[in-house]
Amino acid sequence: MTTKRIVNHPVLGELDKQEKVTFQFDGNTYEGYENDTIASALLANGIRTLRKHEETGNPRGIYCNIGHCYECRVTVDGASNIRACLTPIKANMVVESGKVQPSPLDPSNEGELPKTYAEFKRREEQQKNAKK
């Protein structure tokens, strides 16, 4: 399946035989071992990028690998913001990488909404006058 496993280790010994588990990531099927986390199973398959930064779209992967930094957040079976480094894989689990979100600070998303209360009142006034 993969060459990224550390199978032989001079002190820790040979890697125990473990059950294989099949799961999905962004629509593709991957195999991992039963004790893998989402992060370790994906890295064993050569996948480092777990999400795109919500605003900039920059690629992100694991950073701390023990649940502190939240850099590895993914969507698991529909639940968002799950830490890939702490979540064990399960058979048929559907994992999706984090995606770019529409930015509330991007001027092109603002549309026609008033920016201040004064502006809102002014427009309301204008609409009233227009109806008359």
Place this chain on the structure above:
Amino acid sequence: MQKNDVVIIGAGPAGLSAAIQCRENGLSVTVLDEFPKPGGRLLGQLHEEPSGEWWNGIKETNSLLEKAEKNNTTIKCGVSVHHVETLENHFVVHTNKGYFAADNVLIATGAAESAAPIPGWTLPGVMSIGAAQVMTNVHRVSVGEKGIVAGVNVLSAAITRELQLAGIDVVGMALPSRNIVSEDQANPREVMERMVRIAHLAPSKFIQFGSKFATFKFVQNLALQFFPKGGIKMWDMPIHLRKAIKEINGTDKVESVTMVDVTMDGDIIRGTEETISVDFVCIAGGLYPLAELAAVVGCPFQYSEELGGHVPIHSEAMETPIEGIFVAGNITGIESAKVAREQGTVAGLSIAKKVTGNKEIDSKLQDAITNVKATRNAATIQFHPRIDEGRAKISQAFNEIS
């Protein structure tokens, strides 16, 4: 909701040892941990002791787990604690898997890694040194083909050796380039002073020489001035104290780093840039006590550089000034897993004494406190030379409060 005598947050060496003591004294105990397996960061540890024996974190964890299982200890993994609520006469621990009520809470949350940001550090393939340790020794997945370590300290030297053991090519260790966050970690003088403390782990005669004399400032300066251009070799891998990693490069993942020469004070020497191709970078900024839950529950804190940061004030018996809240392990200061384990025993006995009122526990508790000190004095890996000063500061703060 069934009420426990004690809820222990963290199933590392401190939490598990405490659980064993509590169970041996008949207390009802629930141990919570957010990692999928118990053991905490002990799991990943692997180093050779001066005696030639290997310290294998997985084996050490298993021996603690055997004892805990023999006493029917409830250990729940995959449980994240986000709040400890104080009610009139007990505590409620809030988690992602419901609420746990308890008369006593032991907070044994360990440590977190300090960031040492370098431009490009958000690229996939850049990770903390501890991340690489867990991936390599616990998950047994290789973090890459060829990498470099940014940050030279006790922890990064030990873990770099572990990566080498697993057959991963590490081209060397260097300092992170200096910025507002990395400060001391980017200062060759400071780093040299700290490295001297792990000199006995290094086969190099140069460092051994340093370990004897380099506690004198002027010798350290001399050593740095003549620090070999190619670095000092430890385990056939150069450790650079006069080179820094200035930038991590790549489009969608790490492709290379830009390394520069630095002065004795960590200033970049212009025109010395060189590009080294790597597919992973480990950032090692050191450890600090992970103490948010102690803060949430209202523990007073004391800053101690010697202990790695802000530490909840506690007594030698591991009680905090808040009745029913105890602490043990790296939350009380950065030290080895062996010290954490002994502190856990102390905390467990303290809680058992409080719950049972059994006077016979007292002498065991005193012995356990003595053991913590003995273990500290015999430690192979010492994270700070003035640990004792830090410990004294915290004890004094506790006495002043109570």
